[in-house]
Amino acid sequence: PNSTCMDFTLSxxxxxxxxxxxxxxxxxxxxxxxxxxxLHGASLMHLDGLGLGTSLSQEELKATKRLAKQFLxxxxxxxxxxxxxxxxxxxxxxxxxxxxxxxxSFGVTPFCxxxxxxxKSNCSDxxxxxxxxxxxLRRILRAMQIxxxxxxxxxxxxxxxxxxxxxxxxxxxxxxxxxxxxxxxISDLMGSDLPMPAxxxxxxxxxxxxxxxxxxxxxxxxxxVLLDELNLASQAVLEGLNSCLDHRSNIFIPELxxxxxxxxxxxxxxxxxxxxxxxxxx
Numbered sequence: 544p545n546s547t548c549m550d551f552t553l554s555x556x557x558x559x560x561x562x563x564x565x566x567x568x569x570x571x572x573x574x575x576x577x578x579x580x581x582l583h584g585a586s587l588m589h590l591d592g593l594g595l596g597t598s599l600s601q602e603e604l605k606a607t608k609r610l611a612k613q614f615l616x617x618x619x620x621x622x623x624x625x626x627x628x629x630x631x632x633x634x635x636x637x638x639x640x641x642x643x644x645x646x647x648s649f650g651v652t653p654f655c656x657x658x659x660x661x662x663k664s665n666c667s668d669x670x671x672x673x674x675x676x677x678x679x680l681r682r683i684l685r686a687m688q689i690x691x692x693x694x695x696x697x698x699x700x701x702x703x704x705x706x707x708x709x710x711x712x713x714x715x716x717x718x719x720x721x722x723x724x725x726x727x728x729i730s731d732l733m734g735s736d737l738p739m740p741a742x743x744x745x746x747x748x749x750x751x752x753x754x755x756x757x758x759x760x761x762x763x764x765x766x767x768v769l770l771d772e773l774n775l776a777s778q779a780v781l782e783g784l785n786s787c788l789d790h791r792s793n794i795f796i797p798e799l800x801x802x803x804x805x806x807x808x809x810x811x812x813x814x815x816x817x818x819x820x821x822x823x824x825x
Contacts, residue, residue, distance in 0.1 A: 553589065560691075561588045567689050571818040574653050576620040578627040583653075583685055586631065587613050591682050595696050595817075629653055630685075635676050642671045642680070642713070654684040659716035659808065669709040679706060692788050692811040694773070701813040707769050716808070719761040720769045723776040729783035733796060753799065757773035762787075762794065765808035774815040787811065 566582040568575050576584075590611055594604045612632065619627055630653055640651050645705040648655035671680055672697075679695075683706070686693045695703040704720065711718035721732065734756035738749040761768045770776070787794050 557588055559662070561585065564588065564689055570577070572653065572688070573612065576623065576627055579629065579631075579653065580624045582615055582627055582631045585611070585772045587682075587685050589687075592694075592696075623649060630681060633681070642677075644737065647752065650684050651681060654688060656684060656714055658686050658714055659711075661712075661715045661717050669705070669713075671709070671713070676702065676706065680710065683707075687810065690792065690807070690810075692813060695812065696817060697814075698820055699816055704769065704771055707767075707812050711767050716810075717764070717766045718769055719757060719766050720771060721757060722771045723773060723780065725777060726774055727780055729780050730756065732756045732780070733783070733794065734759050734798075758784075759794065759796070759803065762803050762805055762809055765806040765809045767812065770811065770813040772815060773813040774818075 560657050561584045564587060566581040567575065568583070569577055569578040569651055590608050593608060593611075599607075604701070616624070616628070628652075642649065642651045644658065645655060649658055671677060683693060683695075695707070697703050708718055734754055736751040737754045739752040739754075741750050755763070758768060786792075787805060788811065793802050794805075795802045
């Protein structure tokens, strides 16, 4: 009854997401075995975010994760341990493996992402192989194996935004950062009709024309988007983003009467502070 695991239960949605990760990785990554995908799927869907929104201490979380990983390891054949556990335990040796570009992809064994069209600038001042940075980046690369939004939660100033920015720069993708607040409106993200100079020589003054918002423009261009301070966004903004965040992966703009499908290169990241931190903000 006093176990720290009592409040952690798996929903049907969690299990389906786990199964989806296994199937996707097995199809797209020839280096992965089904047992390796099984272990990494559990880490991605359940263990990486263990304790979010709770008051558990770091010691309790580490102990819970260690017990969970030991339990998972017992589920696979002993003959598969050496191949299937690469990157699973996140120990010192694994974190020393360098990130690199391999055949139009960027990452580290066993997970890589395709390179984007942007030219890589000099970002040597960002150390990917620092212990905590390397561990978090490996988790992000693992999460990017499936087309789902990725939420990063951590204390202010720990490097959530800079990590995504450095990853986008190193992998050749353009990142659009959107800083949310209680005053952010859905029209700021998607667009609205704004007064513009009249296009006709016969008409003086101005007329209203549709102008894409920063989020809609990123969808059209297939860029990455980072929604910073997600916990400060209003309920109306979150509901407006729902169709982009779930399985539909599209957005309907009523003013245009059009539905815009999110392209494969489009990725959504979000960052927020824990509930107990952030200077009293929501």
